[in-house]
Amino acid sequence: DTAVSQTPKYLVTQMGNDKSIKCEQNLGHDTMYWYKQDSKKFLKIMFSYNNKELIINETVPNRFSPKSPDKAHLNLHINSLELGDSAVYFCASSQGRQGGETQYFGPGTRLLVL
């Protein structure tokens, strides 16, 4: 069984479009995260949710809006996509709030904005 799953795996879209990425975890964890990994492979935290509550919002354009309908799901909606949004987006989950516990990562969503 997949612990952390993301859909879609690949996403190719035009500049200016709006798109969503979905994430689900079946580990019973309280905290979920979104990370962005750019072309230089640098992994950067974007958002963190604990029990559906936003607890970390790094310096991310407000075109990015996370939504957590329940503890097991954390979706990422991106408005007005830009070329610079092209990256791999990883969802992760952990039992603790600060990432101090083991984080389990999803397989990533490869976003390409043309």
Add this chain to the structure above:
Amino acid sequence: SQKIEQNSEALNIQEGKTATLTCNYTNYSPAYLQWYRQDPGRGPVFLLLIRENEKEKRKERLKVTFDTTLKQSLFHITASQPADSATYLCATLMRFGAGTRLTVKP
């Protein structure tokens, strides 16, 4: 600003040798450091966590040290194998280093 850095972008070693990867942090004192492995096209996978009061931690062929004086963690893979080839990331408090790409040659 708080930084976590892995100075070596790539490391090439011969099979059977010990690989040593370095992680340095500046401007903060993390209570723990984590090490992850990332294979191409996949998400990071957790390997080890070491807390500030632990000098060393081992798991099979892996060993991690944590030196709070030097502000450094070392990650060792002994008796390395080609299957160990991957990118290794250190992390704390959701901040990740840029990773070191290890290649083990047969």
